[in-house]
Amino acid sequence: MPFTASDLIKIVLAIVLPPLGVFLERGCNADFLINILLTVLGYIPGIIHAIYIIFKF
Template identity: 40%
Template sequence: MSLRTLTLSLLLTLLAFGPLSAAIGVPVTPATTESATATEAAALEAAREYTASLKSMTAKERRTLKREQRRAVKDALENHQDASTNTILLVILAVLLPPVAVLVYEGELNNKFWIALLLTLLFYLPGLIYALLVIFGNM
């Protein structure tokens, strides 16, 4: 078995089986009913306090508060990116075609793409490593 085939099979195995803690078998303990009840009670108390604070506000203050809350939710939704899914897809693409993964990640033809292409053409493994460094370098 060549080094290239061994490396590729190792990477695909790691991607298929997920994080190491899952492979080792670290037990995951579910939340106890007491802590869940305490959390629910705290949430209900916070909701009561919020309702009471709304009743003590004037109509103009309530409108301003609601507007700020809607703006905050809208900003959070616009800025949210599903990084885990994008990263997994980029890693799979990097394993298959490292220069294309760099191109998709960068969004343009730049020096990083040409370096990845050159490294991949010289030998596959340096191109793969470079593509993974580009993808995970900003995290």
């Protein structure tokens, strides 16, 4: 799957506000709730999870 401009925007948003990047990629589901929890517990784990979700095929 090619890397698109929307993926770049999602990555930037995932760095600034990780749950927003996950929401744009997957919508409001378990991944979104997990990312909110990870972001509350620690900002870096939230970013890592968001980047993982965006790059996961």
